[in-house]
Amino acid sequence: MRYCRLAATLLLLALAACNDRSDQAGPPPSAGPVEVGVIALKRQDVPRSIELPGRVVAYATAEVRPQVDGIIRRIAFKETRAVAAGDVLYELDNRKYQAALDAAAAAVKKAEAATASAQASYDRTARLAQTNAVSAQALDDAQSTLLQAKASEEAARADLESAQINLDDTTIKAPIAGTIGVSAVSVGALVTANQTDALATIRQTDPIYVDLVDSSTNLLRIGEEVKSGKLGRQPGIAADVALTLDDDKAYAQQGKLTLAEMVVSQTSGTFSLRSTFPNPNRMLIPGMFVRAKVDLGTMPNAFLIPQRAVTRDNSGAATLYVVSSDGKAELRKITTSGSQGNDWIVVDGVADGDRLIVDGFQKISDGTAVKPVEATIDEDGVVKQAISAVQAEGKAKP
Structure with a gap:
């Protein structure tokens, strides 16, 4: 019994000591703002283009028969x-056709002689008919004979022409x-x-065609942008096209978009475009597959946003983080209109001078206090930013 009282007393003393130490420690120190890399956004005129697969097609093809x-x-x-x-x-070998031509020529001469005889007979009968020396029936018969002779002559001449055509076709x-x-x-x-x-x-290969394929949805969107003036291109003006060959080398000659097929494939939903290229060196060969870059125009007052800074929410909308005026991460929805290299072309959702978070956004959410650090992004999409004094001091410690 005495041992039980002693154990209970020790337990109470231990609990009291724990409470005293907890009161002395106080609340944990609050975490500071999260350091993020930022770049300043600036409006600019962005050239628009699309890259499409293409196949080289002869300008004209004739099968000789x-x-x-x-x-x-x-x-x-x-x-x-x-x-x-x-x-x-x-x-x-044209010998039989030459013989047929000669026979046709002889038939024409025979028909000409028959016509001349019939003409003379008709003229003589006509003079006699004026003095009532012959009957009207005789005059009619002479006229009929003349007409038949002329028709036979025309048929003979047609046969001669046909024989000449056949002879010419032997070459x-x-x-x-x-x-x-x-x-x-x-x-x-x-x-x-x-x-x-x-x-x-x-096959006629200079000039030469390159047939391109794109989705009908994309072409409708581009057409609407051209009509609304968003691309700075006048409707009806042919777009420039540049080619990249199979060996990843650029084709030296520039082409023009010349034709759009007014039919959408029922199976794939694709739309065919035709471009025309000069091909003086016969470098483009019918059947060759190429990649074509079509110049759509220039989109004014747009933003180039690095793709690494853009995510999608549950509804599929594009979002990004910017630094608000009170130093916090602010989530915004944006509207994109295609891409250029490693950047999205953004037309709505951001403003001139906004500080876009391009690094460190994985550790933040909407409303998180942040410490912006100026950063740069190279052409490969790699972020380079200044190291803070706190980070430098931490790295210097052993």
């Missing part, structure tokens, strides 16, 4: 070389200027009129 049957006698071009419109490509010429590919046939091959397989294909 024979118009008459025949045996190829000569191939007059060098494969994969440039040809001009009207250059001779193939020559067919196959280039319909357009461009680069001709490999010949699908050789000398001695039999070809037929309008056959399915082409003898060769000519």
Whole structure:
């Protein structure tokens, strides 16, 4: 019993001592403002552009096919070389077509003779009819014979022209200027009129097309910005286009956006654009894939906000932190309009001179007291800022 009283007394004394030490320690010291890196925002005119995938397409394509049957006698071009419109490509054996032309020419002469005879007979009958020496029926018969002779002559001349066309078609010429590919046939091959397989294909590559693809939603938004004047571009003026090739090198020639297809794909919801480029050195080859940068214009009075400083809330709205006039972090919603490099283009939600928090915002929330430190961001998005005296002192301690 005595031991129990002693233990209880010691427990009471220990609790009292703890209470005394707690009263002497006092409340924990309050934490200071959070140090954050900031940059000053400034309105500026921001060039707008979009980068789209593209594919090179020939300016014009002509598949060469024979118009008459025949045996190829000569191939007059060098494969994969440039040809001009009207250059001779193939020559067919033309002997039977020359014979057909000669026969047609003879038929024309025969028809001309028949017409001359019918004309003389009609004239003679007409003179006799004036003196009632022949009947009216005889005059009508003479006139009918003359008309039939003239019709036969016209038909013979048409046959002559057709024979001449067939003879001319035995010489196959280039319909357009461009680069001709490999010949699908050789000398001695039999070809037929309008056959399915082409003898060769000519592609015009200077100038040349580059077909681009973008979403219909994006194009509608850009069109609205152009109409409202937000991009500083007049409607109807062709946009400039720059190309980057597969080897990541820029194409030296600049093109123009020339055509927009008025159909949206039902499967992908994409919209096709066509740009035209000069191609004097034949560097752009049909079928090649490229990346195109389309100049949309300049957006006045916009802000370039580093992407690292922008987050999204639960509703998907873009937000960022700025330093308020009383030294606290202030959360703001912003409106973006595309991007440029590592920056968002912001058109609403911030003002000239706002101090944007670009570093340290992971440790703050709306209303947190902050200590702003001037910072800079390089082209790779890396933040560089001055080290505070407190941090420097802490680093100097062993």
